[in-house]
Amino acid sequence: MPTVPGHALPHADPPAAAPRSSGVNGHAPRPAExxxxxxxxxxxxxxxxxxxxxxxxxxxxxxxxxxxxxxxxxxxxxxxxxxxxxxxxxxxxxxxxxxxxxxxxxxxxxxVRIVHQELAQCPNLTVAENLCLHDMPTRRGVVDYATMNRRAARLLADLAPEIDPRAPLGDLPPGRRQIVQIASSLGEGEAGGSHAGAPxxxxxxxxxxxxxxxxxxxxxxxxxxxxxxxxxxxxxxxxxxxxxxxxxxxxxxxxxxxxxxxxxxxxxxxxxxxxxxxxxIDDSASYRRAPHAPDPAGSAPLLAVEGLSSPGKLHGVSLEVRPGEVVGVGGLVGSGRSELLDAVFGLDQAATGAVRVAGRDLPVGSPRASIAAGVGYVPEDRRLQGLFFQLGIAENIAVPQMPDLARGGLRSFRAERGLIQRQLARFRVKAASPESLPGELSGGNQQKLLIARWMTDATRVLLLDEPTRGIDVGTKTEIYRIVRDAADAGLAVLLVSSEMPELLALSDRVLVMCDGHLTGQLRGREMTQESVLRLATLKHARTPDPATVAG
Ligand SMILES: Nc1ncnc2c1ncn2[C@@H]1O[C@H](COP(=O)(O)OP(=O)(O)OP(=O)(O)O)[C@@H](O)[C@H]1O
Ligand SMILES: [Mg+2]
The missing domain is CATH 3.40.50.300 (P-loop containing nucleotide triphosphate hydrolases)
Structure with a gap:
């Protein structure tokens, strides 16, 4: 664990010395309790x-x-x-x-300071601008960028000195954006601004x-x-x-x-x-395919990816997922796992290579075509990429299926309602009503909503990126069960997870990425935390032969 140099972190006032104790017996030192x-x-x-x-x-x-x-x-x-x-x-x-x-x-x-569950930031401003949003340093009426960048660098010094204050925030991966958010909560009181009260x-x-x-x-x-x-x-x-x-x-x-x-x-x-x-709950349970379940190896791949590349992100990634399989993708943050799912789903316009679902080529860069072919995608960032916050939770679930449910070119509200009720109940989404807005749900229930949208009969290939983020321990095991049952019913699942126990418990085999390359595949007994980490840090990776990573 890295040591934390202390100088820039704020100190609390000792409670007894706090001048603002004005309660009935505010003169006496408060017991810590x-x-x-x-x-x-x-x-x-x-x-x-x-x-x-x-x-x-x-x-x-x-x-x-x-x-x-x-x-x-x-x-x-x-x-x-x-x-x-x-x-x-x-x-x-x-x-x-x-x-x-x-x-x-x-x-x-x-x-009192709070670091929120959901990222609340301006992705098109720089890191420094986000950090100083509420208290921009100025000189003669114009923003003083030099001072602002210095202040931002000071706030980041303890947490993540490698983050460039001048970088646009939106270019950072979610992990780094979260650190910027924490820095801004910690920093405001001591940033030299006009605010009173150290944290x-x-x-x-x-x-x-x-x-x-x-x-x-x-x-x-x-x-x-x-x-x-x-x-x-x-x-x-x-x-x-x-x-x-x-x-x-x-x-x-x-x-x-x-x-x-x-x-x-x-x-x-x-x-x-x-x-x-x-x-x-039994947290040692495995959700891999049962030994007696039919082996998918004999069937044709439902999802086939061939030579998928994108400048600076992906380098010739090839893989196959058969019906009934959950294939995990391991790797460190920044290894290209989310970029891989983005490109498979058609969100990366610069991607080249082939993506085939049930033997048919998907046009590059068309999420619409992917959805029509039965591909569902639960992305990593539910706020930026996932939910429609202006629409009710009912519509958030029904959106991808509206064309299928429509009759004679008109929306079938009745069919939609049936689907919505089934999904809300199955995933136990805790909401006041189907008309509630996603912003009124707790964080974990927003995530359940996103999964409920894609886990329907229309989905054949499911792309999951950190699907249980923010989900409580009990519900997590339920979601594993649902994913496994879906696979047993013939779905092909490609799963990205940074939670190693989750990746290992749920995947039938694990592919590992490093720097945009696939560095290897693990199955059965080879699937251990150590092996994933070894492949995840394998530099100068050679892309393995597609034949070796096929099912
Ligand atoms: N602004 C709001 N409008 C309506 N309902 C809300 C609002 N904020 C929270 N709720 C409801 O209050 C309840 C508690 O929500 P809260 O966000 O505190 O849960 P939580 O314990 O933080 O859950 P999670 O682990 O999912 O983040 C939930 O049922 C939620 O839907
Ligand atoms: Mg919460």
């Missing part, structure tokens, strides 16, 4: 009771995890603390002072869901460093490994209610899961 307290906080959205009289105490200097199923109320609680939601009832105090309900400025002045509480809402393992490690060491300086870090994540590696205590929410707070040292992983979902 109730540095931040949430008392009987409720929040309702329409018919959804997102928080139901939740009470939690947080200590200064701890990393406190918030866990719970998708839709349990974690983000809502974080936003209530940060003043982005006004609770219907209840009180939040920080350092003995009551925060004004639903008042972002008050929370900010008191030192004392930082809420990380699934900060690592789009980061590589190395980036996530780096982030966690930064979180520990911040806590070591007396800051309270509230850490929302579905990744068990991170919770046990990085957190001191954990609070579980379920259906908007407080279930319990435990010390990490005193709770087991399966107890924690049981608290979250009310039952235990």
């Amino acid at each position: 109730d540095f931040l307290t949430v008392r009987d906080v409720s929040k309702r959205f329409g018919i959804t009771q997102a928080l139901d009289r939740v009470s939690v105490s947080f200590r200064a200097g701890e990393v406190h995890a918030l866990m719970g199923e998708n839709g349990a109320g974690k983000s809502t609680l974080g936003k209530a603390i940060a003043g982005l939601h006004r609770p219907d009832e209840g009180v939040i105090t920080l350092g003995g002072r009551q925060l004004a309900p639903g008042d972002i400025d008050d929370a900010f002045a008191a030192g 004392r509480v930082i809420i990380f809402d699934e900060p690592t869901s789009s980061l590589s393992v190395a980036e996530a490690d780096r982030l966690m060491s930064i979180v520990r460093t911040l806590a070591g300086r007396g800051m309270l870090c509230v850490y929302v994540s579905h990744r068990m490994g991170e919770i046990f590696h990085c957190c001191d205590r954990v609070t579980v929410l379920r259906d908007g209610r407080f279930v319990g707070t435990s010390r990490i040292a005193e709770i087991t992983q399966s107890d924690l899961v049981a608290q979250m979902i009310g039952r235990r």
Whole structure:
């Protein structure tokens, strides 16, 4: 794990010295136990009771995890603390002072920062412009780019010094964009701007869901460093490994209610899961094809890719996926995995080579033709590439199938409704109604919505890029089951996942990429974490003979 040079990270005011303690006994040093307290906080959205009289105490200097199923109320609680939601009832105090309900400025002045679950950035501005968006340095009325770039470089120094402040943000992969977002949340208070209040509480809402393992490690060491300086870090994540590696205590929410707070040292992983979902799950299960299932090797490939290249991204990638197969694609962030799926689906206009579905060539660069041929794509970035945020969730599901469901050139609302109801129920998308907008769903439920769109009878080839990102542990195993059942029913699945256990549990064989090349294939016993990593770092890769990576 990289060491974190400390100089540029903000320090918290020691709680006792905070001049803003103006509570009843604000003169006395506050015991660490109730540095931040949430008392009987409720929040309702329409018919959804997102928080139901939740009470939690947080200590200064701890990393406190918030866990719970998708839709349990974690983000809502974080936003209530940060003043982005006004609770219907209840009180939040920080350092003995009551925060004004639903008042972002008050929370900010008191030192609360939040790193949001969804990326909220301007991709067409540079990294530095994004970092200084709210406080542009100027000289004689014009933006002072030199100062701005220096400030941005300072904010990034601890997290990712390799990011160029002058690069357009949209050119960075999601992992890097997430780091920029974290830098901007951490930095604002000390950026030399006009804002008051150094950070004392930082809420990380699934900060690592789009980061590589190395980036996530780096982030966690930064979180520990911040806590070591007396800051309270509230850490929302579905990744068990991170919770046990990085957190001191954990609070579980379920259906908007407080279930319990435990010390990490005193709770087991399966107890924690049981608290979250009310039952235990077997996380060692494999979802590979059952040994007695018919071997797809005899059938003709459903998806065939030949010599797929794209300047600077892909170099002569060839592969085949047969009906009934889940083929995993391993590799490091930036190895070309997502670019491969983009190109197969027809999103890369510069791609050359052949993509065939059931023996028929797809025209290059035409997602429409891919959809018509039965290709479904769950992309990595649900915000930028996936969901239509202006449309209701019902239409988000029905969109790719509207032409098929139409009768005599007219939309068949009845057929659409049937499909929508089936999919919402099958994927247990938690939403107030089919008319709700995707933005009203919790992060994990947005992801389920995206998967529900493509897992229908019309799909024959399914491209999945980090499909369980932000999905809770219980639902994850359900999605694995659904993917496997779909494959058993004859689908061809190409799966990209950075979560090694997921890749290995779900794939029948694994192809590995490095620098836009396929560097090898693993099957059966060869499919181990070590072998994937070895191939993922194989430099000067030769592209293997297509025959060797065929099914
Ligand atoms: N702006 C909103 N409008 C309507 N409903 C909302 C809104 N924000 C949240 N909700 C609902 O409140 C509930 C709690 O959502 P929240 O985002 O807090 O869940 P979460 O625990 O963060 O879940 P996830 O793990 O999926 O991110 C969900 O049912 C969600 O649909
Ligand atoms: Mg959330």
